[in-house]
Amino acid sequence: MSSDTAATPRLVTAAACQLGPIHLADTREDVLKRMISLLDQAAEQGVKLAVFPELAFTTFFPRYLLEGQDLDQYFDIEDPRKGGIEQSPNIKPLFDHARSLDIDVYVGYAERSIQSDGSHVDYNSSVYYSAKANKIVGKYRKVHLPGSVEPKTAAGAFQQLEKRYFRPGDLGFPAFRAPGLVDGALKKGDMENSTTGKGDPIIGMLICNDRRWPEAWRVYGLQGMEIMCCGYNTTAFQTTSSGHAVDMSPEAAEELVMLHHKLSCQGNSYMNACFSINVAKTGAEDGNPLVGGTMIVHPLGHIIKEAVTKEDELVVATIDLADCDRPKSTVFAFEKHRRTEHYHSIVERTGVVEPELLASD
Amino acid sequence: MSSDTAATPRLVTAAACQLGPIHLADTREDVLKRMISLLDQAAEQGVKLAVFPELAFTTFFPRYLLEGQDLDQYFDIEDPRKGGIEQSPNIKPLFDHARSLDIDVYVGYAERSIQSDGSHVDYNSSVYYSAKANKIVGKYRKVHLPGSVEPKTAAGAFQQLEKRYFRPGDLGFPAFRAPGLVDGALKKGDMENSTTGKGDPIIGMLICNDRRWPEAWRVYGLQGMEIMCCGYNTTAFQTTSSGHAVDMSPEAAEELVMLHHKLSCQGNSYMNACFSINVAKTGAEDGNPLVGGTMIVHPLGHIIKEAVTKEDELVVATIDLADCDRPKSTVFAFEKHRRTEHYHSIVERTGVVEPELLASD
Numbered sequence: 001m002s003s004d005t006a007a008t009p010r011l012v013t014a015a016a017c018q019l020g021p022i023h024l025a026d027t028r029e030d031v032l033k034r035m036i037s038l039l040d041q042a043a044e045q046g047v048k049l050a051v052f053p054e055l056a057f058t059t060f061f062p063r064y065l066l067e068g069q070d071l072d073q074y075f076d077i078e079d080p081r082k083g084g085i086e087q088s089p090n091i092k093p094l095f096d097h098a099r100s101l102d103i104d105v106y107v108g109y110a111e112r113s114i115q116s117d118g119s120h121v122d123y124n125s126s127v128y129y130s131a132k133a134n135k136i137v138g139k140y141r142k143v144h145l146p147g148s149v150e151p152k153t154a155a156g157a158f159q160q161l162e163k164r165y166f167r168p169g170d171l172g173f174p175a176f177r178a179p180g181l182v183d184g185a186l187k188k189g190d191m192e193n194s195t196t197g198k199g200d201p202i203i204g205m206l207i208c209n210d211r212r213w214p215e216a217w218r219v220y221g222l223q224g225m226e227i228m229c230c231g232y233n234t235t236a237f238q239t240t241s242s243g244h245a246v247d248m249s250p251e252a253a254e255e256l257v258m259l260h261h262k263l264s265c266q267g268n269s270y271m272n273a274c275f276s277i278n279v280a281k282t283g284a285e286d287g288n289p290l291v292g293g294t295m296i297v298h299p300l301g302h303i304i305k306e307a308v309t310k311e312d313e314l315v316v317a318t319i320d321l322a323d324c325d326r327p328k329s330t331v332f333a334f335e336k337h338r339r340t341e342h343y344h345s346i347v348e349r350t351g352v353v354e355p356e357l358l359a360s361d
Numbered sequence: 362m363s364s365d366t367a368a369t370p371r372l373v374t375a376a377a378c379q380l381g382p383i384h385l386a387d388t389r390e391d392v393l394k395r396m397i398s399l400l401d402q403a404a405e406q407g408v409k410l411a412v413f414p415e416l417a418f419t420t421f422f423p424r425y426l427l428e429g430q431d432l433d434q435y436f437d438i439e440d441p442r443k444g445g446i447e448q449s450p451n452i453k454p455l456f457d458h459a460r461s462l463d464i465d466v467y468v469g470y471a472e473r474s475i476q477s478d479g480s481h482v483d484y485n486s487s488v489y490y491s492a493k494a495n496k497i498v499g500k501y502r503k504v505h506l507p508g509s510v511e512p513k514t515a516a517g518a519f520q521q522l523e524k525r526y527f528r529p530g531d532l533g534f535p536a537f538r539a540p541g542l543v544d545g546a547l548k549k550g551d552m553e554n555s556t557t558g559k560g561d562p563i564i565g566m567l568i569c570n571d572r573r574w575p576e577a578w579r580v581y582g583l584q585g586m587e588i589m590c591c592g593y594n595t596t597a598f599q600t601t602s603s604g605h606a607v608d609m610s611p612e613a614a615e616e617l618v619m620l621h622h623k624l625s626c627q628g629n630s631y632m633n634a635c636f637s638i639n640v641a642k643t644g645a646e647d648g649n650p651l652v653g654g655t656m657i658v659h660p661l662g663h664i665i666k667e668a669v670t671k672e673d674e675l676v677v678a679t680i681d682l683a684d685c686d687r688p689k690s691t692v693f694a695f696e697k698h699r700r701t702e703h704y705h706s707i708v709e710r711t712g713v714v715e716p717e718l719l720a721s722d
Contacts, residue, residue: 007443018587046543048417063515070544071463092484102410108580115644118669133645143700144698144699144700145591145698146576146692146698151631165394168700169700170701172703173703175715176716177716177719179719185719186718186722187718187719187720188658188717188718188720188721188722189717189721190721196477199715199718200718202715207693208411209692212631212632212692212693213632213699214575214576214578214579214632214697215575215579215699215703215704215707216703218575218576219464219703219704219706220706221713222706222710222712222713222714222715223706223713223714223715224713224715224716238691238692238693239691241687241688241690241691244429254659259661259662259663260631260661260662263627263628263631263632263662264631264632266624266628267624267627267629267632268575268619268628269623270621271573271574271575271624271625271628271713277664279380300535300617300620300621301620301624302617302620303623305500319474326601326602326607327605328713329602330599330600330601330602331507331573331599332573333712334712334713335711335712335713336709336712337505337507338505338529338574338576338711338712339504339505339576340707340708340709340711341535342504342533342577342580343576343580343707343708344577344708345583345584346579346580346581346583346701346704346707346708347701347704347705347707347708348701349583349701350695350696350699350701351583351695351696351697351699352582352583352584352585352689352695352696353583353584353585354536354560354563354584354585355536355537355538355563355584355585356549357538357547357548357549357560357561358546358548358549358560358561359548359549359553360548360550360551
């Protein structure tokens with residue numbers, strides 16, 4: 001595909017690090033070994049960015065009604081007095097290994113954030129660890145929590161208790177740059193010497209259900225995001241408001257869930273002219289089926305590469321961030337085409353306000 | 362597909378009235394005859410809502426650089442002193458025929474709006490004509506105009522001059538109700554007698570390029586829109602910023618354009634839990650290829666029915682608006698899940714503001 005002037009390639013070899021099921025009986029040490037094994041395989045393929053799923057280190061525990069230590073065990077403690085989450089003994093080995101391989105990492109985890117008064121607030125979070133900087137350079141807390149606060153009471157209801165266990169993210173959608181992820185990026189003070197050069201890649205992060213919310217993508221798109229990282233745990237069927245599976249065959253249900261996943265990731269990547277790296281925890285966790293669909297999507301909306309299993313699997317592609325340039329400067333040149341004067345209800349209204357009913361005559 | 366309590370069906374038989382090419386030499390009388398013929402076929406299939414394309418009555422003239430009478434001939438005059446556009450001799454026969462068949466109509470046209478001082482402002486517009494009410498009950502002026510004000514100067518450049526010929530729409534995205542389009546709709550004052558009943562169907566309208574802008578869909582979604590009507594004329598290849606076709610085979614180019622069309626319509630229908638009726642003017646107009654892809658999309662994102670030709674063709678489906686209820690009350694129950702405190706840049710920022718460059722060390 002040509003553009004008017006051949007843009008300088010900005011290549012990144014990226015891996016979507018899909019995880020198969022993590023059962024209740026699996027230990028964190030077991031999972032960490034699997035993740036480190038994926039990093040080793042990624043390094044052999046020249047990968048510089050590895051994206052892991054949401055809540056990657058454990059089973060998807062919000063499907064269970066838990067309390068006390070049964071719940072606490074799933075969280076990693078973030079205590080400002082003791083350093084960031086990268087100091088957690090559960091997580092540090094992953095970043096240490098990534099650093100030894102020069103690979104950046106996105107990973108999701110359950111965050112217990114200790115407040116100054118000693119109390120805590122819990123979030124469904126992700127961080128972006130930069131191997132070059134040897135630190136976390138991006139942090140995100142899931143904004144769009146699905147499910148309910150109170151468990152569904154109907155017999156046989158499926159639970160989704162994220163709204164019970166987590167507070168909605170308070171960090172917004174903060175795009176950030178990944179230092180050194182591509183060669184030749186302009187640095188502060190370099191700009192006057194270049195009219196066409198680009199800085200370090202601009203990264204966005206979402207978690208699972210967020211990917212169905214175009215507002216989230218757009219706020220990142222308005223920061224020039226080039227790569228969206230998004231991990232997820234997505235149940236392979238749909239439920240009614242009482243928590244029962246919608247009455248259709250398992251195959252049809254999974255096909256529908258997969259359609260929604262693809263429309264969300266491909267549609268929003270296209271409409272924001274960005275790559276997206278979408279990574280599942282998949283397979284059946286103690287009998288609870290999760291969809292796969294791990295895939296790397298192009299800014300023109302097509303799937304570059306996707307997973308073929310529901311197990312631990314690496315999906316690797318070398319992407320060229322220069323492919324964002326044409327759509328960002330033509331059909332999606334936001335500054336030329338957006339009409340913000342007509343968008344106000346997006347921020348002024350949370351729920352639906354219907355047009356009033358018509359008169360009977 | 363079951364829900365918790367079987368909702369009362371709210372059935373609408375709808376037709377996407379695709380038009381094949383309209384060449385420069387075709388008269389408006391010729392086109393009107395084709396449209397009326399489609400209405401007659403629709404009536405035979407029990408259709409109550411017929412959706413026609415953008416700028417349905419003429420060739421897609423913004424591909425030409427025109428002035429004076431050569432340009433003026435494409436516009437329909439809307440002069441408040443002489444009644445609305447439905448009085449235009451070019452358009453009135455369509456609505457008269459629709460009324461005789463009891464069919465509502467969405468149709469796109471080039472609007473020349475006469476101002477109180479006698480000057481005029483031009484818009485790329487659509488109206489919704491209600492057969493039951495025998496009047497226009499919805500009007501929309503295209504907000505997201507593609508293309509450029511000045512013609513591309515490079516030799517052999519393709520032109521897209523909508524930004525030259527039209528002003529961006531000034532009406533926002535006003536959803537409205539279609540009187541009597543389904544049986545048994547609640548009317549003003551009936552609500553206290555029903556906890557589950559619904560009013561007349563809530564309709565949204567977009568035009569062509571608007572469908573790629575999630576903000577537009579969302580503003581309608583926040584009004585409870587159940588059916589989106591969208592006509593389009595979409596070039597079957599993509600161009601660079603200088604106006605040249607992107608260098609790829611015609612087949613690959615058309616496939617890519619079709620992918621973008623489908624991701625936009627299916628993705629945004631899914632994310633707003635609405636039906637959408639997407640209608641092409643298609644085929645080659647004097648050698649200029651337009652994509653087809655006319656289709657009716659379900660609120661769960663799948664295509665219910667789509668066109669198989671690039672000629673005048675009726676795509677008919679009976680849809681049940683009750684199918685919007687489950688997604689609107691679960692995954693897309695906006696009032697439970699949206700977090701407007703994080704969406705502000707969508708209205709506060711038109712173009713991109715990138716994160717600042719990193720320091721070199």
